[in-house]
Amino acid sequence: MKIDQNIKYGSTTITQKKYIEEMLIKFQMNDSKKNPTPAIYEEENKEHQHVLFSDLKLYQEAIGSLIYLTTCTRYDITYAVNMCARAMAEPKNRDWTAVKRIFRYLAGTKEFGITYYRSDKLIIEAYSDADWAGCTETRRSVSGS
Secondary structure (H helix, E strand, O other), rough: OEEEEEEOOOOOEEOHHHHHHHHHHHHOOOOOOOOOOOOOOOOOOHHHHHOOOOOOHHHHHHHHHHHHHHHHOOOOHHHHHHHHHHOOOOOEEHHHHHHHHHHHHHHHHHOEEEEOOOOOOOOOOOOOOOOOOOOOOOOOOOOOO
């Protein structure tokens, strides 16, 4: 982690650029095309998408690396990583494609992180992204309450 403090503005920024760069090299995604978003809804009508991904260990290592990133500084990929982590036992080619999309998003946003600002007032804000029956199979909420 890299921690930068700006005394003038009273802010502290935490990033993980080096970790992301090393992760992209490990999974051979460092020269990949960049994506503007970490996830996108795609129809599951492609035949090859239902084939099991051949390297279970590689998939699990990738998900583990991404989960670590989401718990430290990159909350913006949490939903996409959560959706991919559901397939940890039997990932399909479509799941690996989704993981690679997250890697491509990270390749273009290595500098992103969390910034905390100094304040005299304690204000707690919380947000929830309830998707109201977003799971097409169970019709339950996927990300909120």
